[in-house]
Amino acid sequence: MSSVTFQGVSKRFGKVVALDDLDLAIEEGEFVSLLGPSGSGKTTTLNLLAGLLAVDGGTIRIGERLVHGLPPDKRDIAMVFQNYALYPHMTVFENLAFPLKARASPPAAEIEQRVQRVAQTLGVSELLARYPKELSGGQQQRVALGRAMIRNPRVFLLDEPLSNLDARLRIRMRHDIKALHAQIRGTIVYVTHDQAEAMTLSSRIAVFNKGRLQQFAPPEEIYDYPANMFVANFVGEREINFLNGRVAGGPGGPMLEAEGIAISLAGVRGLDALSAGAQVVLGVRAEGLTPTLDGAGLPATVSQTELSGPDLVVYIRPEGNPAQEWCCRAEPGSRFRAGDRVGIALHPSRALLFDPDTERNFQAK
């Protein structure tokens, strides 16, 4: 097991900057997700670490060893590919044994024993004689994981390993991968565009956008203190609600005035740093806005409701500016219907304030 350190790493494809000056230090035994939309640089980062791409600048270390000049076979890594990349002409057994035979091949008895052990851990013992095309997607996924686990590599690289599975199986495999990590305690670098996967699996998440690292922090921090508007919006089940406005003082404490809406900012973090009249973007997730039928708070009209598991998600339009549509989460057990007139309460601890020019969070930790 080893740490992984990127220092000033850049990669261009022609004129396109795929990765711009990345600094990232992953600790030994950590589970780090590289999260971002497609084209954000997360897969480029993984391929640079794997040695499938060459860096244009900067250094990559695995442990103390500089690896960015080495071919993949000299880096002592294991990787699970999005489409599994099982060798179609080999049985499951041969696929699992393949990495063991790469250099000084251990005796057949030891190979047998190690393959059996991994197959058992992943529940594919009955499939050893089959060929990849005779397996279901979930089984192929397990074999691909097994092939990565059979050695003790310095780092495991996982490239969107669950994206080809159906929703149920994905959640189940997510659970299994987390259990596996707890068991083998290996350093894992996991690429995904699914924020829920990143949030549930990782010890830390690196959020990428347009070739730049936006934030590198534990999941709770990413969620509660997003570094900028991109991270705030990308992480979370639903899009975050943004409201452009101006900070104004008032008898009832600080207010946000925006396009016909005035909303109290009393108790919101980071206000002290702002002078009256400053332009800000208020960001608040659904759970930071609670609709009530008794009408206290910002007056609004329900435009749509959605049942999401046990929660009722309510879309509302503020009466002062019906062009806006916000997403709120109702108290469990409450009932709303489209057309209901409601009052919206803002939870100050869940409100985020961004600089409209730099898009940075005023509150960043």
Next chain:
Amino acid sequence: MMHPWRRRSALRRAADGAIMSIVVLFALFPIVWGLSTSLKPTSDILRLPPVILPSPPSLEHYRTLIETGIGRYVLNSAIVSFFTVALSLMLGTLAGYALARFTFRGKAAVMFVIVAVMSIPLPSLVVPTFTFLALLGLTNSLVGLVLLYTAYQLPITVWILYGYFQTIPTQLENAAMIDGYTRMQALRKVVLPLSGPGLVAAALFVVTFAWNDFVVAVAMNSSDEVRTLPVAIYNYLGFFGREWGPLTAAAMVSIVPIIVVFVVFQRYFLSGMTGGSVKG
């Protein structure tokens, strides 16, 4: 009671069958005629009306051929064919793989040249290659033929293998390299085992050429020890005169092996030819 459309399709099938039979008959007639002649005793060969199935078939002409030493020419052709195929596939694999997987300066030019040289008629190359081969002291040798045949067949070999390698997902080699294998090992253990149809298609092209070539062999080699089968058959015309029996038997000896090879590998051949052209 047949539905009209069903009757139409039955008619259509019959017509298709008839047309195909005519084409097959037309193509196979010279071969069947030759085979039939080679199995007739000399006295029956020119008899009218001709008999297609001689009974009993006679192997006397084949015996004559063996006694006059056709074995040496068959062996020469086999040696040349084998080594030409081996060398072409080896070089073709490396070149085709490099073209399929890497971008490098001058790649487009290399590909253009490969296609362009395929269109040069072979006889126009005979004279310059003869002087070149003479310079190297490789005329009158099987080695010379192997090198020339490989040179002639390399473009098509590279082209077929280049096309086939493109159909194999890059991720498989990437996986092998991450699993601890060098690129050459990944090529050998992962790419080549999956390239059977492409390799067979290329090999069939090469073996057909090497086994059948007359023009190059007759120009480069003159001595008897290094004579290949097609040249030997031509020389039989002088040796046996108008003895059709041994002549047709010799022709059969040259045709049958290639037919057998094609029948055995036909399935690979077809998927190898189309494999390169269809990209997933």
